Amino acid sequence: xxxxxxxxRQMAAERVAQFRDxxxxxxxxxxxxxxxxxxxxxxxxxxxxLAPMLRIAVPYGMLRSAQLRRLARITRDYDKGYxxxxxxxxxxxxxxxxxxxxxxxxxxxxxEMHANQTSGNCIRNTTTDQFSGVQADEITDPRPYCEIIRQxxxxxxxxxxxxxxxxxxxxxxxHTDRAAIQVHDIGLQMMxxxxxELGFRVHVGGGLGRTPMVGxxxxxxxxxxxxxxxxxxxxxxxxxxxxxxxxFKARIKILVKALxxxxxxxKVEEEWSHIKDSPTRLTQxxxxxxxxxxxxxxxxxxxxxxxxxxxxxxxxxEFDQWIGHNVDTHKNPGYAIVTLTMKKTGTPPGDVSDxxxxxxADLADQYSFGEVRVTHQQNVVLADVRKDQLxxxxxxxxxxxxxxxxLNTLTDVICCPGGDYCALANAxxxxxxxxxxxxxDDMDYLYDIGNIxxxxxxxxxxxxxxxxxxxxxxxxxxxxxxxxxxxxxGSSHHDAAIGKILGPSFAREDMPEVMQKIINVYVDNRTxxxxxxxTYRRIGIEPFKERVYA
Amino acid sequence: MPDVITSDGSIRQDDWVVVPRPADGxxxxxxxxxxxxxxxxxxxxxxxxxxxxxxxxxxxxxxEPETLAGVVNELPVIAVNFxxxxxxxxxxxxxxxxxxxxxxxxxxxxxxxxxxxLQFMKRCGxxxxxxxxxxxxxKAARCLNFFTQGYQAATDTDEPLFRRRAS
Numbered sequence: 001x002x003x004x005x006x007x008x009r010q011m012a013a014e015r016v017a018q019f020r021d022x023x024x025x026x027x028x029x030x031x032x033x034x035x036x037x038x039x040x041x042x043x044x045x046x047x048x049x050l051a052p053m054l055r056i057a058v059p060y061g062m063l064r065s066a067q068l069r070r071l072a073r074i075t076r077d078y079d080k081g082y083x084x085x086x087x088x089x090x091x092x093x094x095x096x097x098x099x100x101x102x103x104x105x106x107x108x109x110x111x112e113m114h115a116n117q118t119s120g121n122c123i124r125n126t127t128t129d130q131f132s133g134v135q136a137d138e139i140t141d142p143r144p145y146c147e148i149i150r151q152x153x154x155x156x157x158x159x160x161x162x163x164x165x166x167x168x169x170x171x172x173x174x175h176t177d178r179a180a181i182q183v184h185d186i187g188l189q190m191m192x193x194x195x196x197e198l199g200f201r202v203h204v205g206g207g208l209g210r211t212p213m214v215g216x217x218x219x220x221x222x223x224x225x226x227x228x229x230x231x232x233x234x235x236x237x238x239x240x241x242x243x244x245x246x247x248f249k250a251r252i253k254i255l256v257k258a259l260x261x262x263x264x265x266x267k268v269e270e271e272w273s274h275i276k277d278s279p280t281r282l283t284q285x286x287x288x289x290x291x292x293x294x295x296x297x298x299x300x301x302x303x304x305x306x307x308x309x310x311x312x313x314x315x316x317x318e319f320d321q322w323i324g325h326n327v328d329t330h331k332n333p334g335y336a337i338v339t340l341t342m343k344k345t346g347t348p349p350g351d352v353s354d355x356x357x358x359x360x361a362d363l364a365d366q367y368s369f370g371e372v373r374v375t376h377q378q379n380v381v382l383a384d385v386r387k388d389q390l391x392x393x394x395x396x397x398x399x400x401x402x403x404x405x406x407l408n409t410l411t412d413v414i415c416c417p418g419g420d421y422c423a424l425a426n427a428x429x430x431x432x433x434x435x436x437x438x439x440x441d442d443m444d445y446l447y448d449i450g451n452i453x454x455x456x457x458x459x460x461x462x463x464x465x466x467x468x469x470x471x472x473x474x475x476x477x478x479x480x481x482x483x484x485x486x487x488x489x490g491s492s493h494h495d496a497a498i499g500k501i502l503g504p505s506f507a508r509e510d511m512p513e514v515m516q517k518i519i520n521v522y523v524d525n526r527t528x529x530x531x532x533x534x535t536y537r538r539i540g541i542e543p544f545k546e547r548v549y550a
Numbered sequence: 551m552p553d554v555i556t557s558d559g560s561i562r563q564d565d566w567v568v569v570p571r572p573a574d575g576x577x578x579x580x581x582x583x584x585x586x587x588x589x590x591x592x593x594x595x596x597x598x599x600x601x602x603x604x605x606x607x608x609x610x611x612x613x614e615p616e617t618l619a620g621v622v623n624e625l626p627v628i629a630v631n632f633x634x635x636x637x638x639x640x641x642x643x644x645x646x647x648x649x650x651x652x653x654x655x656x657x658x659x660x661x662x663x664x665x666x667x668l669q670f671m672k673r674c675g676x677x678x679x680x681x682x683x684x685x686x687x688x689k690a691a692r693c694l695n696f697f698t699q700g701y702q703a704a705t706d707t708d709e710p711l712f713r714r715r716a717s
Contacts, residue, residue, distance in 0.1 A: 007715070151712070152702055157671075158645055240643075279709060
């Protein structure tokens, strides 16, 4: 993965010094709250319901074991001994003290980490597929391009005060989209054109929040060398013409809709025509240099263990289920991709203790070349596990609660911190996730109903991505009471879609039962092997409505 | 006389005043001292100012700098107004004036100009700054110089870091 050179190190150190100075001026009253706000947000620091919250960047989800150990130490020294994996591949601390933040940043900088632009109206952390570089059906590894975007967007002088936040995601798999690129401000799908040249299909104006939208394609093919100049053109058009009069209409999706995708694309092309050959244009040499950081690890010749694995699976049902759900195919036949699930019932989705962070670090060192990836589903991936070590790994992680074999099932819930922690939330989300997990605690039943994305947000800012859950849950406030609105049919994959609202919202205690009715409608109507989303698309929302509101 | 910060962080004083846009029906009142007038009004009657070399213009954050194409270098000073520090349009306006319209003379940031925004303004091509009156002008030099380099090309450099690394 990417390693800082002297330039990155210098800028990281300068950034810590700058934020220390800004914090001191804020605490001394030289900066008003209003003036300090964007400065602290651009450094991931929110002032929250119970305490400040610090969001630490994990660029495109990649972490080294040394970084995990440092995070563990920071949660112990400055927080309450746990952290939270977010739905954008980042890590959050829930209880730091504002005056400690500069010291935390200094500790992070020592292990090449930071909190730059993890919040605020600027370009945020670029996200991608957690299986990048290890899956078979990939056009090319997207991570070098993510790092190129990270560096270009870091402290970009023109785009530090955009109308609203701005998120970029990159996907390189042909058949799946684990990065949900079509619900990002810019979604980049890697592809090759007819001539075999590498580039991107560019979606602009997707997003969740108050006005959920699937991002239209505004350029069918963008050659790779043009990546940054084109992004700069999109951002400049947005910076100049995005609405600034109304926070709820300030995202780029509103501008794209107002101008129409064609009209917006024309404006971008016009702007781009002036800057496409500017010094910001990438060079093949530069791309190769970035690619040099993402070379394959030293894979070994792993003996064929097909028979051994088959026996182990036959003899041990739980191991079999784990392999079936939490282990994915690696491009190297001797290796496998293992997802550690952070979704044990009773633990808030994505929460990890300091000890668990260290355990993950140890697992990474022992089984996966010292690296892990954080997923936007709030799990952690060991991307390069030898197949002959799978059984041993499974035995090791079972007592650590990382082996719950529910990946991609109904209980692998995406869930924001909600009203338990977040000042923006209208309702709690964690207890809803837990009550549904309890309702569906029978693993055989869970496997029978198959892969279902259940996404829960505590407010319409949609950190839990509820619009694109096959089943989405949104916490709403009705006269001071917490209620939950359900939507069906959303998807964040290649067939991206925004879910449809089922009807009036429900009280929290009714949620497990309502969820059970929805699943019953699916089970009653599905044809063999038909996943939830397909059944929904075939029969529509009416049968669900009839049952739930009967 | 107002204090003006320059990009190296030093402070000087000059006489330039920003002349606000006149209310509807009122005419522009040009002072005798060096004056920055709304850009569209200068464009509409620039022949009236030909005998003065101390008339510049200012652009508001929603103004289009392209309207000055071809004539920018007739102006000794162009100011860009930041109505609120969080309004980032002025950064794009500055880069367009410098990089698209090839403006060579003084580019000044006015309005809600605070210390922590100076570094970005400098990289986008501003060379003078009128800090909001309640801010400590003596901290400007420090705030302009937190960073010794940047990742991107911008008005201040043609060499993004990926090109510097390669050379």
